[in-house]
Amino acid sequence: MYHLIMLSLLLFAVTPSNVYAYLDPGSGSMIVSVIIAMVTILIYVTKSFIYGKMKALGKKSDMTDTKREYNVVVYSEGGQYWNVFHPILRELDARGIPTMFFTSRNDDPGLAVDFTNVEKKFIGEGHNAFFVLNKIKAKMVLMTTPGLGVLQIKRSKGVKHYSHITHATGTCFSYKAFSLDYFDSVLVGGTADRDLIAELEEKRRSAKKQVEMIGSTYLDELRLKLKNSGYVYNMFSEKKTTVLVSPTWGNHGLLSKYGQKLLKTLSDCGTFNIIVRPHPQSFISEKNLMEELMKNFPETENLKWDREKDGLNSMFHSDIMISDFSGIIFDYLFLFERPVLTFKSQFEKRGREAMDLKDDSYDIKILDRIGKTLTESDISEIPAIINSSISEKQALSSVVKEAEDALARHPGEAGKRAADFIQSVIKTI
Amino acid sequence: MNILYMIFCYPIELLMEFLAGHFNSLIGSQGFSLILTSFSINIIMIPVFWYAEKLQQRERNIQAEMKPKIDEYKEVFKGYELHLYISNLHKQYKYHPIYAFRSLLGLFIQLPFFVATYHFLSHYSAIKGVSFLFISDLGSPDMLLPLFGIGVNVLPFLMTAINLISSFVYGKMLSKMERINIYVIAVLFLVLLYNSPAGLLLYWTCNNIFSFFKSVVFVKLLQRQKKTASAL
Numbered sequence: 091m092y093h094l095i096m097l098s099l100l101l102f103a104v105t106p107s108n109v110y111a112y113l114d115p116g117s118g119s120m121i122v123s124v125i126i127a128m129v130t131i132l133i134y135v136t137k138s139f140i141y142g143k144m145k146a147l148g149k150k151s152d153m154t155d156t157k158r159e160y161n162v163v164v165y166s167e168g169g170q171y172w173n174v175f176h177p178i179l180r181e182l183d184a185r186g187i188p189t190m191f192f193t194s195r196n197d198d199p200g201l202a203v204d205f206t207n208v209e210k211k212f213i214g215e216g217h218n219a220f221f222v223l224n225k226i227k228a229k230m231v232l233m234t235t236p237g238l239g240v241l242q243i244k245r246s247k248g249v250k251h252y253s254h255i256t257h258a259t260g261t262c263f264s265y266k267a268f269s270l271d272y273f274d275s276v277l278v279g280g281t282a283d284r285d286l287i288a289e290l291e292e293k294r295r296s297a298k299k300q301v302e303m304i305g306s307t308y309l310d311e312l313r314l315k316l317k318n319s320g321y322v323y324n325m326f327s328e329k330k331t332t333v334l335v336s337p338t339w340g341n342h343g344l345l346s347k348y349g350q351k352l353l354k355t356l357s358d359c360g361t362f363n364i365i366v367r368p369h370p371q372s373f374i375s376e377k378n379l380m381e382e383l384m385k386n387f388p389e390t391e392n393l394k395w396d397r398e399k400d401g402l403n404s405m406f407h408s409d410i411m412i413s414d415f416s417g418i419i420f421d422y423l424f425l426f427e428r429p430v431l432t433f434k435s436q437f438e439k440r441g442r443e444a445m446d447l448k449d450d451s452y453d454i455k456i457l458d459r460i461g462k463t464l465t466e467s468d469i470s471e472i473p474a475i476i477n478s479s480i481s482e483k484q485a486l487s488s489v490v491k492e493a494e495d496a497l498a499r500h501p502g503e504a505g506k507r508a509a510d511f512i513q514s515v516i517k518t519i
Numbered sequence: 520m521n522i523l524y525m526i527f528c529y530p531i532e533l534l535m536e537f538l539a540g541h542f543n544s545l546i547g548s549q550g551f552s553l554i555l556t557s558f559s560i561n562i563i564m565i566p567v568f569w570y571a572e573k574l575q576q577r578e579r580n581i582q583a584e585m586k587p588k589i590d591e592y593k594e595v596f597k598g599y600e601l602h603l604y605i606s607n608l609h610k611q612y613k614y615h616p617i618y619a620f621r622s623l624l625g626l627f628i629q630l631p632f633f634v635a636t637y638h639f640l641s642h643y644s645a646i647k648g649v650s651f652l653f654i655s656d657l658g659s660p661d662m663l664l665p666l667f668g669i670g671v672n673v674l675p676f677l678m679t680a681i682n683l684i685s686s687f688v689y690g691k692m693l694s695k696m697e698r699i700n701i702y703v704i705a706v707l708f709l710v711l712l713y714n715s716p717a718g719l720l721l722y723w724t725c726n727n728i729f730s731f732f733k734s735v736v737f738v739k740l741l742q743r744q745k746k747t748a749s750a751l
Contacts, residue, residue, distance in 0.1 A: 134616045137602050240607045241600070267592075268607050294611060441595035441604070 159248070160228035161188040162512060165219075168195035171234050173311040174257045175200065177505025178232070178512070183208045185509060187516070190228075194219045217242075229519045230512060232277075236265050239272030250519045253277060255508065259306050259420035259498050261286050263444040263451035264437070275300035275515070277508055282452035282496040286443070293446055302511045305504035306497075309424060312402060313502065316425060321406040325365065325394055332363040333476060334408035336401065337433075338416040339369035339376060344433050346379060351469050352412070353387045359473045360392075365404045367396040369416065409480050410461075412472075419460070420453065424498055427490050429461040429479040431472075452496050459489045524634070531635035535560065536643075543645070550651025553718055557725040564632065565733070572737050578618070585612055636722070646718040657718035672713055674720035678727055679709040685731040 162182065166175055175191070182189045183205040191200055196212040203210075213222045220242045223231075227248030234257040239245050245252060254270055255277040256262060262269060262283055270276055270287060276299055278284055284301045291298055323329055333356060337344035344352070345368055356364050366387070373380050389395060396404045401418060402425075405411075411422050411430045415437055419430050437454070439445045449455075457463050461479055468475060500507060538559050542552035585608055592604045609615055640646075647658030654661050654674075662670025682705040690698040712720065 131616045138606075141599050141602055241603055267604065268611070271611075296611070438595070440591050445591065 158227065160190045160226065161230075162516060163190045163192060163226060163228040163231045163249075165223060165231060165233040165235065166191070166193045166195075166198060166200065167235055168193065169198045169200075171257055172199045173308040174234055174255060175307070176203075177307040177310055178255075178508045179203075179205065179208050181505045181509035182512065185513065187509070187513065192219075192222065229516045232512065236262075236269030240268045245272060251275065251515050253512070253515070255304075255307070256283060257308060258417035259309055259424065260415075260417045260453045261451045261497070263442070263447060263454070264415075265443045267441055267443060267445065269443060270299065271296050273299055275302060275511070277302050277304045277511065279303070279306045279498040280494070280496045281499075286447065286451055289448065290443060290446055300515075302507070303499060304507035304511065305500035305502075307504040307508060309421060309498050310502055310504050312400070312421060312425060315400075316402055316406070319402065319406075321403055323407055325403070325407050326363045327391060328363075330361065330363045330392070331410070331476065331480065332365065332408045334365045334367060334401075334404050334411045334422075335413075336367045336404070336411055336416060336418050336422075337369065337414045339372040342414070342438060343369070343372070343376075343416075344412070344414040345372065345383065346376060348433065348466055348469060349379070349383050350386065351466070352472070353383065355469050355472055357387060357393060361473065362392065362476070363407075364393045365396050365408060366393070367401050367404050370397075373397070410476055415454065415457075419457075420493070420497055423460055423486075423490055424494055424501075427483075427486055429483050429486060430457075431461045431475065431479060432457045432463050434463050434465055456489070456493055456496075460486065460493070527631035528635040528638065531632055532639045535635065535639045539643070539645070548651065549646050549649045549657060549718075550654070550721065553646070553657070553722050554725045557722045558729060560632065560636070561726060561729040561733070568733060569737070572741065576741055581612060581614055585609075585614070637719075640716070640719045640722055643718065646716070651717075651721070654717045654721070657721065658716050660714050661717040661720070672720075674717055674724060675709050675713045675715070678712065678720055678724040679705055681724060681727045681731060682708060685727060688731065688735055689737075 164175055164179060166172065179189065179191060179200070186207050189208045191208055191210045192213045193200055193210070194213065194215045198212070201210050201212060213219050224244050224246055225248070226246050228250070230251040230253060231246075231249050232253045232255060234255055235243060236254065237243070238252055238254070251274045252272070253275045254273045256279060259279060262278075263286060270290075271294065276283070276287060278287070278301055280303050284303060287299060287301055290296070326332070335344070335352065335356075340346065353364070353366065356362055366383075368380060384395060387393060398404070401421075405422050405426055408428070410428060411419065412433075413419050413430055414433050419432065422428060422430060437444070444451065462468075462475055464472070464475070494501070498504075535556055538556045539549075539552050542555045543549055546552065546555075588608050589605060592601055592608070596604050647656070649657050651657055653663065660670075660672045661674045663673040664671040683702065686698075686701045686705050690701060712723075
């Protein structure tokens with residue numbers, strides 16, 4: 091057909107110019123469409139060319155042999171995901187399954203761990219990593235990075251099976267659009283992500299993926315750490331009801347919207363110990379806000395700023411959490427079964443998976459039941475709300491059980507279940 | 520280039536000459552034979568027009584389906600990321616911008632008819648010096664309206680009026696920008712054709728009357744098809 095089009099275009103070019111004037115409006119609109127289509131295609135092709143060149147600017151990594159055929163490859167963007175992968179690598183290693191662990195950070199704690207059957211390699215960041223991952227040959231690749239085949243990491247022809255593992259206890263509703271569409275399987279926490287993926291597949295009429303509900307490897311690691319931690323209440327000299335303020339970052343985050351008012355109300359009250367634990371990204375993206383808040387609410391006997399790598403100690407110290415829609419809410423709920431007060435924020439759905447869902451996802455809907463959801467007008471009443479929520483926390487246990495089933499089932503078994511799944515997949519390849 | 524003309528346009532020109540000659544020998548009027556030739560060619564062209572219209576409609580439908588998502592991505596993504604997300608949306612809809620040409624296939628099929636007609640009527644010696652109804656010479660501009668000592672051609676205005684009405688009907692299916700464009704094209708026709716021979720304008724005025732009725736029917740049919748599809 092394209093030959094016919096090209097031939098017609100040629101004919102069009104040799105036609106006397108004023109013959110176009112004889113076209114009726116229908117044909118006239120087609121000419122307009124020709125012009126629009128040609129301009130659109132020209133822009134698209136130019137962009138594809140430029141972006142293609144940009145991609146080529148990335149250095150070809152000389153750190154990895156792309157001709158080698160791997161069995162299982164686990165790719166991590168960096169140390170922040172070590173808790174996700176560690177239980178799986180431990181299990182694969184124990185089962186004698188040859189595995190290659192690639193990381194994009196040379197300070198990844200995984201590089202320092204001794205394994206028998208797991209090799210470890212730093213493959214660089216950005217284009218260096220993309221080059222390796224796009225050329226790789228393996229039976230199976232497992233990663234937390236979403237957007238396979240959409241963003242820079244493409245499906246390599248040499249990989250038989252791509253699997254994604256979720257890295258937080260919330261659902262994938264906040265992932266960017268098409269984040270999971272081109273994976274062959276997804277390892278999820280529970281029914282909430284399973285249903286969310288099925289809804290997206292149905293809406294987009296995309297290929298059905300294998301969805302394996304393994305629980306949360308990351309949460310299991312925190313459980314282990316908590317068990318062995320031996321934490322004692324020593325952040326404050328006096329034991330009082332302790333409130334942990336732990337929001338997400340960005341314009342829609344709690345500290346950005348109501349930080350000043352909330353911290354003032356809590357401090358003025360004088361009956362609480364307060365731990366403020368901003369999202370680490372806040373100190374990068376909202377530096378001014380953080381400096382202002384830390385200046386207005388400096389550390390005192392009753393107020394601490396927590397900038398530790400993990401928030402376990404702060405969670406351990408607190409009786410209640412105040413948050414927005416940060417993933418830490420469910421870590422807190424499942425590890426400590428303590429109430430969480432959340433501020434209803436305007437979550438930006440555009441460009442994200444949430445936009446294609448009929449309703450709010452499970453982890454948003456359940457916020458009303460794991461504590462109270464608040465608005466700005468509730469801030470002045472917050473001391474009373476905190477006290478009443480703590481006194482009603484016994485009612486939480488049934489909700490926690492239900493939420494665990496939906497978001498992070500099989501406590502303590504996620505690594506084993508993930509390894510079972512990986513083993514079953516590679517057996518069939 | 521001559522080879523292309525000989526392959527695609529010349530057979531059509533021969534057909535037109537055959538039709539115009541035979542109609543003239545049957546009814547003895549060059550003017551009416553041009554009108555009948557115009558309608559005959561249009562009838563032959565109906566399946567092509569319908570096919571072209573359907574292809575164009577399919578393109579419009581897919582564009583309309585993707586538009587809300589493209590608008591959404593343009594609001595939240597920029598540069599390379601935006602390009603990747605729009606490319607992926609195309610992939611999801613099994614679409615590529617190059618497919619826009621698919622909808623234009625109909626136009627390219629019609630093109631040899633346009634070229635042949637223009638060529639035929641520009642050189643058709645049989646209409647030179649021949650009068651028809653109120654037109655004194657089908658082979659020259661009509662100059663029907665004497666104004667300040669100049670003969671103003673009326674047929675180009677008549678043809679443009681019909682074109683504008685047809686554009687109004689057809690334009691109901693188009694976007695605002697496309698509607699403006701076809702009105703501009705209709706007015707442009709007037710400028711370009713103003714000094715053309717009356718026979719040529721007579722032929723294309725009839726062609727556009729036919730096109731008007733064709734547009735009414737096509738709009739109704741496509742709207743009905745769209746309603747049925749959305750009801751399902």
